[in-house]
Amino acid sequence: MFTKVLISDDLGSINQGVLSVLDNLGINNVQQVQYCDDAYLKIKxxxxxxxxxxLLITDLSFKADHREQKYPSGEDLIRALKQEHPELKIIAYSVEDRLQKVRLLMNTYHTDAYVCKGRHGLVELEKAIQLVYDNKNYLSPQVAQAISHKTDLEIxxxxxxxxxxLSNGLSQEDISIHLKDNNISPSSLSSVEKRLNKLRIQFKANNAIHLVAIVKDLGLI
Known part of the structure; x- marks a missing residue:
């Protein structure tokens, strides 16, 4: 079992729950930080x-305060550490349950496990720690479809x-203007129309409102 663990979370009450899980697993060498920058420096x-x-267990969302951070979020921390130290085992422990975010962390940043905070969060975290120790991945049931081939959508x-x-009420013309103003390409009206039409076909949506509803239901936005 893991012998030295770092917890990165700005909520002390959450940390106490994680500490109890680690104690149940016989892991006693545990340190805690409340800033991602501190976690990065401690690991280095x-x-x-x-x-x-x-092992690093980290939240994704950290409340900003007076202290300027190089790594303001757990996502930034995971990306940096996995690039520099891919051998480090990392478990994301977060309330975030959007599938697109989970896919990014698991498929692109190679996070070892993704556990959703909630009623069964600590039970799932204990299972995740055991599986990650055995070089396996783990995802909470509610986000498991994020890396399922059945939902491996081209998006x-x-x-x-x-x-x-679109969900914010912008028309296709307004979207085109917004993209141009923010230097996002392609930004032409025809490009926006073609891409949204392709997405409607891909998700079998009847119209723009239906498309937004489907994408929201999938947890992609």
């Missing part, structure tokens, strides 16, 4: 001291942005 320091952490960040703007 431990590697230099030849006493690296085996990217650009598509998500289009549907978000």
């Amino acid at each position: 320091r431990a590697i230099l001291d030849e006493a690296p952490y085996d 990217n960040d650009y598509d998500i942005e289009l549907v978000k703007l």
Whole structure:
């Protein structure tokens, strides 16, 4: 079992629950931080001291305060650490349950497990720790479909942005203007129309409102 664990979460009450799970697993060498920058520095320091952490458990959302952060979110922290130290095991423990976010963390950043905070969160976290220790992945049941082949939809960040703007009441012409103003391409009206039409066909949506509803139900926005 893991012998040295770091918890990164700005809510002390959540940390207590995680500590109880680790204690049940016989893991006693546990340290806690409330800022992602501190987590990054501790992990780097431990590697230099030849006493690296085996596991990082981190939230994704951290409340901003007076302290400027290089890594303001758990997502930023995970991306940096997995690029520099891919051998480090990382479990994301978050209330975030949008499938697009889960897919990004699991498929692109190679997070080892994704556990949703909630009624069964601590039970799932204990299971995740055991599986990750055995070099396996884990996802909470409510987000497991994020990496299922059945929902491996051809949709990217650009598509998500289009549907978000659509859900905010913008017309296709307004979306085109917004994209141009923010230097997002392609931004022409014809490109926006073609892409939204392709998404409607892909998701079998009857119209724009139906498309937004489907994408929301899938947890993509």
